Amino acid sequence: MDEEFWQIRWRENRIGFHEGRPHEQLVDHVESLGLSEGDTVFVPLCGKSLDLDWLLSRNLRVVGAEFNRQAVEEVFARQSLVPEIRDAGSLIRFSADALDIFVGDVFALTAAMLGAVDAVYDRAALVALPPETRPGYASHLSGITGQAKQLLIGLDYDQAQMNGPPFSVPEEEIRRLYESGYGAELISRRPISGPLARRCSGTEEAWLLIPKPAS
Numbered sequence: 001m002d003e004e005f006w007q008i009r010w011r012e013n014r015i016g017f018h019e020g021r022p023h024e025q026l027v028d029h030v031e032s033l034g035l036s037e038g039d040t041v042f043v044p045l046c047g048k049s050l051d052l053d054w055l056l057s058r059n060l061r062v063v064g065a066e067f068n069r070q071a072v073e074e075v076f077a078r079q080s081l082v083p084e085i086r087d088a089g090s091l092i093r094f095s096a097d098a099l100d101i102f103v104g105d106v107f108a109l110t111a112a113m114l115g116a117v118d119a120v121y122d123r124a125a126l127v128a129l130p131p132e133t134r135p136g137y138a139s140h141l142s143g144i145t146g147q148a149k150q151l152l153i154g155l156d157y158d159q160a161q162m163n164g165p166p167f168s169v170p171e172e173e174i175r176r177l178y179e180s181g182y183g184a185e186l187i188s189r190r191p192i193s194g195p196l197a198r199r200c201s202g203t204e205e206a207w208l209l210i211p212k213p214a215s
Contacts, residue, residue: 022054157202
């Protein structure tokens with residue numbers, strides 16, 4: 001992944017992907033993940049999303065991965081938490097209470113670092129990646145999470161309308177990326193809204209990815 005690209009976006013405050021409230025698709029569909037209090041949710045490319053706070057408020061353990069250290073520091077400050085900070089391979093791990101966030105490249109994160117994961121919430125990661133990177137990402141994410149079930153938020157729009165990220169990842173590509181390990185169920189489709197709607201028109205989709213049984 002192009003770390004410098006994302007660091008520049010954060011430095012220049014070009015973070016239109018950051019929302020001032022928990023994402024509606026998460027709020028509407030988190031129950032589909034069948035989580036219980038104390039379960040662990042992994043949020044790749046989490047930024048400083050308020051989704052993290054919302055998941056924590058449901059008494060879940062939340063683990064994130066994010067390139068930008070300042071964004072991670074803001075999350076802990078917002079939660080009034082003083083994190084323990086320690087090296088984790090090429091990453092840096094921030095930990096306090098039920099929140100852990102790894103600073104660095106999500107591709108450097110291992111299953112051993114991450115620990116047991118009950119579900120993945122991917123709102124901003126897959127759509128942030130160019131086409132050539134997505135197959136490796138989908139495989140890596142499945143591997144490090146033990147093929148945990150996923151709530152995946154995708155976008156489908158005419159890529160000619162704007163340059164990504166966020167990129168359009170239409171239904172056929174999502175099914176192709178995850179078909180080897182998951183059954184993909186489209187649980188919601190709604191028009192793109194918010195600041196992104198000023199740049200393109202299309203749909204935002206919520207997918208439930210359920211692991212296929214081992215053959």
